[in-house]
Each structure stands twice: as C-alpha cells, then as structure tokens.
Amino acid sequence: xxxxxxxxxxxxxxxxxxxxxxxxxxxxxxxxxxxxxxxxxxxxxxxxxxxxxxxxxxxxxxxxxxxxxxxxxxxxxxxxxxxxxxxxxxxxxxxxxxxxxxxxxxxxxxxxxxxxxxxxxxxxxxxxxxxxxxxxxxxxxxxxxxxxxxxxxxxxxxxxxxxxxxxxxxxxxxxxxxxxxxxxxxxxxxxxxxxxxxxxxxxxxxxxxxxxxxxxxxxxxxxxxxxxxxxxxxxxxxxxxxxxxxxxxxxxxxxxxxxxxxxxxxxxxxxxxxxxxxxxxxxxxxxxxxxxxxxxxxxxxxxxxxxxxxxxxxxxxxxxxxxxxxxxxxxxxxxxxxxxxxxxxxxxxxxx
Numbered sequence: 001x002x003x004x005x006x007x008x009x010x011x012x013x014x015x016x017x018x019x020x021x022x023x024x025x026x027x028x029x030x031x032x033x034x035x036x037x038x039x040x041x042x043x044x045x046x047x048x049x050x051x052x053x054x055x056x057x058x059x060x061x062x063x064x065x066x067x068x069x070x071x072x073x074x075x076x077x078x079x080x081x082x083x084x085x086x087x088x089x090x091x092x093x094x095x096x097x098x099x100x101x102x103x104x105x106x107x108x109x110x111x112x113x114x115x116x117x118x119x120x121x122x123x124x125x126x127x128x129x130x131x132x133x134x135x136x137x138x139x140x141x142x143x144x145x146x147x148x149x150x151x152x153x154x155x156x157x158x159x160x161x162x163x164x165x166x167x168x169x170x171x172x173x174x175x176x177x178x179x180x181x182x183x184x185x186x187x188x189x190x191x192x193x194x195x196x197x198x199x200x201x202x203x204x205x206x207x208x209x210x211x212x213x214x215x216x217x218x219x220x221x222x223x224x225x226x227x228x229x230x231x232x233x234x235x236x237x238x239x240x241x242x243x244x245x246x247x248x249x250x251x252x253x254x255x256x257x258x259x260x261x262x263x264x265x266x267x268x269x270x271x272x273x274x275x276x277x278x279x280x281x282x283x284x285x286x287x288x289x290x291x292x293x294x295x296x297x298x299x300x301x302x303x304x305x306x307x308x309x310x311x312x313x314x315x316x317x318x319x320x321x322x323x324x325x326x327x328x329x330x331x332x333x334x335x336x337x338x339x340x341x342x343x344x345x346x347x348x349x350x351x352x
Contacts, residue, residue, distance in 0.1 A: 062086050063266055065107045066096050069297050071133045071212060071310040072109035072251040077291045078277035085270070089295065100126060106259045107270060112249040113165055113338050116328050119254075119348050120340030126254045127350040129271060131320050132278070134311035135232030135248035137166055138215050141207040142200070146228035149177040152207065153184050158196040159209040162189040168331045168338055169231060169248060170209060176238040197222065211250075213298050213306035220302065232311060246326025250311070260350065268352070271316070278314040281307060321349040 065087045067073040073089050080087045088105075090096055093114050099105035101122060109132055110118070118126050139146060139157075146152060152174065161167055167189075171181045179185060188206075190196045193214045200208040201222055209231075210218060219225045235248035253274070260267050281288040289303035297303070315323065331338045 061266075063107060063263075063270055064088075064105045065109075065270075066090055066099055066105045067109035068093065068096065068111075068251075071136050071312055072253075073295070073297055074213075074288070074292050074303065074307065074310060075132050075278045075281055075312040075314075076109065076274065077288055077295060077297075078280045079270075079273050080291075080295060082273055084266075085273075089297070097121075100254065100256060103256065103258075105256075106263075107253060107255045107267075109251055109253050111165055112252045112324060112327060113168075113331055115252050115254045116344050116348070117338075117340035119344045120342060124345070124347055125257050126348075127257050127260055128320070128324060128348060129253045129255050129267070129316070129350050130274070131247075131249055131251070131313060131315040131323060132253050132274075133249070133251035134313055135169070135230075135235060136212040136250050136310055137169060137209060137231045137248075138212070138227050138309075139207050139209055139229040139231065140200070140215060140218065140225050141228045142224050142226075144226065144228075145205070146207055149173060149179065149229065149234055151228075153179055156186040156188060156203065156206040157209055158188050158190060158199040158203070158206055160190045160193055160196055161209075164338075165250070165331070166209060166211070168334050169235065171334060172330055173231060173234050173238065177234075193218075200225075212310045213302055215309070216302050216306040217298065220305075230309075244322070244326055246330055247323040249324060249327045252320075252324065255350065257347075267350075271352070275314045278312055281312055316350075316352060324349070 061084055063085050065076070065079075065085055067076055067087065067089055069089050069091055076087060079085060093111055096105070096108050096110050097114065097118055100108050100110075100118060107129070112131075115126065115128050139152070146155070157170070159166060159170065170187070174181045174185065181187065188199065190199065193210055196208045196210060197214075197218045200206055207228060208218075215227065219227075232248045235246075239245035239247075255267060285304055285307050288307065289300040292298060292303040293300035298306070325343070328339050328343055332343055336342065
C-alpha cells in the first residue's frame, strides 16, 4: 500500500514540475518590463561601438588650444566658452612647447621668439597665425625721477626674464639710446616678478622692469609707484625713420602645420572667433574682466585696470609678417639662439 502511495505522489510531483516549466515558457514578455541580464548585456555590447564612433567624431571636431596665463589668454577669454575648443591655460612657456611638438595641442599662444625656436626645432613644423599681443613691459619707480630712457643711465634696474624677450628688449632699447647695458646701468636679474617689486620697494633710487598685468597688481599693493616708461613706445621711437621698422612684440599664436593643412576650415574658424574675442575684450573691458577672473587668470579689479595697457591685438597677413620678421631680426642680432639659431623662412608665416 505504501509503495502505491509513493508512486502516485511521485507522478503528481513530476506533473506539477512539467506544467510549471510549460507555463514559464509560454508566458509572454510584458511591455515595459526590465530586460533580462543576458539581453541587457548583449544590447550594451551592440551599443558600445556606435558610442565609441560618436566619441571619436566629436574629438576630431575639437581644437586643442593652449595659452599662458596673462595677456594672450586674456585676449582669448570669449573664445574659451565657444563650442569646438578645448582651451588649457598654463603657467610657463616651457610647458607649452612640448604639447605642440608632441601633437597634443593644435594651436598655442606663445612668446614671439619661442614660436621661432619651435619652428626651428620641428624643422618647419609650425606656422604663426597672428600677433596677439604687442609689448607689455614697463619701467616703474617710486617718485618721478625717470621720464626718458636717458634717465635710466646710472640706475639699478630690477628685472626678471634674463635670457628671454625682456632682456633682449631692454638691451636693444638702451643701446639704441646710447646707453651701454653692461656699463652704464646695473641690471639685477631676479627669478620672479614679485622679487623685482620687493627689491624696488627696498631701494632708494632703483627702478623695476615689469610686465602687465603684474604692473597693475604691484601698484594696487604698494603706494607711491608710477609707470615711468612704456617700453613699447620707447621701441617705436627707435624705429622712426627706419627703412623696415619693427614692432616690440610679446605674443603670437602658432598652429601645427600638419593640422593647418588637414583642417584649413577649422583654422579659419578659429581665427574668426579669436578676432571677435580680442574685439570683445578691448571694447567690453568690465565684462571681459569678470570672465578673466572666472578663468583664474587675475582678479577682475586688476584685469579691468590692466586690459588697456596690455596691448591685446589681432594682426595677421603681411602686417604680421613684417612686424614679426623685424622683431625676430633684432633678437637674432643680439643672440641667434633666442630665435632658435636661424631666422624662420617664409613658410613660417601662415597665409590666409
């Protein structure tokens, strides 16, 4: 009897299990129900290649731009929020060169002579798009003893930028005014602008050579300072009557030649946007100053006062070529290595 009961129970269990399995197979999938794990994994795998392609296409449309924190970056401030540009701000010129040389940046705002150095180092691998900043260097003092370059004779000049544009510019202007930089003045080179200011404040008769916007920063921190000489104006005075006059330049914008050849439309679009940004900064100083502060370049109050003295410009074409070629020639006369050993050839200058 027991055996019969056990057999019946086993049959019942088997029937119930079979019916349950059939019910599970035939149950329709409800609309809106969660996707099973296996199907979700397959869907994810099928979507990944499409997402990767879209990502690569988007990256190809982005122009990677680097600039130094200072007047060159200030001129780009409106451009920084534009679609299609990834703008990175750096603290020192030696951080910029490797990015261009290694192809990690497409366009860079750099000191004018560094553009020539990179051109020579890459054997013509970059072109200059525009001049973005004229001279930004000034002589400041306590009191009112300096009103001309001649008044610098016998003075101690605290300066930074030895072996770079500031030194070459100062030496050129002094020499053109009949002052021997090595014997008629005492140039004390410092490693930072702040050191120059400290030395000036401790000196009775010294002067300091400083760039904008640090000049404005210094004058807000220390009373009794004044701008004695604008070295851009003094440079221009030395060019009066010259057959091929040069300009005192601070910054230019370069592009990798390969990028310019492969993406000419993007280069032209960048130049148009950059031109508009420079105009915006010069014409809307207060508004631009707020954006400059937001980009962590300098506080808005400093930027608003400094912008008019930063000589932010947008110069292209033959005017750019004449001005830059003349400037580089002046530097090369003093030290060929300041431009990378030799002056650039005509292919250095981008033609629109």
